[in-house]
Amino acid sequence: MTAEPAGHVMWSPDPLRQRLADHTVEDVLALPDDAPRVELSDGVMIVVPSPTYDHQDIVGLLWHWLRQRTPEGLRASMATGVALSLDTTFEPDVLLVDAEVEGKRHYSKAHKVVLVVEVVSPGTKRRDRLEKPAEYAAAGIRHYWRVEQEPIHVFAYDLVGDRYELVADSDIELVLSAPFEIKLPIGDITP
CATH class of the missing domain: 3.90.1570.10 (tt1808, chain A)
Structure with missing residues (x-):
């Protein structure tokens, strides 16, 4: 049994854009609602761990x-x-x-x-x-x-x-x- 609904793909940063380090604040603001919390460091998206x-x-x-x-x-x-x-x-x-x-x-x-x-x-x-x-x-x-x-x-x-x-x-x-x-x-x- 899977925790995700059938056909749903969990969001993750685009690997090519991560390697190119070309993300901007506009990309972060345009993330889908189900995306995890991210920070941006020199164009690379960093997924922020969930707090305790x-x-x-x-x-x-x-x-x-x-x-x-x-x-x-x-x-x-x-x-x-x-x-x-x-x-x-x-x-x-x-x-x-x-x-x-x-x-x-x-x-x-x-x-x-x-x-x-x-x-x-x-x-x-x-x-x-x-x-x-x-x-x-x-x-x-x-x-x-x-x-x-x-x-x-x-x-x-x-x-x-x-x-x-x-x-x-x-x-x-x-x-x-x-x-x-x-x-x-x-x-x-x-x-």
Whole structure:
């Protein structure tokens, strides 16, 4: 017995276009409804692994915490995209964007993004710790947070020049002055 209806073919990226690395943000936006979540890295589509319940609980709690405290002029969002260029898009777990970003959009341009947050999972360690911060920094996104699990520990970075520098980290309370005054009890985002 098969899990797919007869005649249904599961979507996957076109192998030739993957080798050519010529996908663009328009290709991602045109994906069929049954396509998995993908990010685009230098024209190559990368299927994003499904998150765990704990991962999503952290994301939801952090988004809710930020949404309640974000000052006027900013908007908290989760699992929406950032277009770093025409051939590179990421979907950070949580982000703060300029409030003027249109609500019907799926992607924000990098210059409209104030903060990106990645919650690290076993399948995303390398990308969340190394690859994505380098790309976010190159795009000029001013603040990057990395949330490690087991135990929950938040690392906050600010863009200095063309790279991120650690400004605070905690498994008890994250205290920051930017992008606004923040005193985040880590227990508030722990499932």
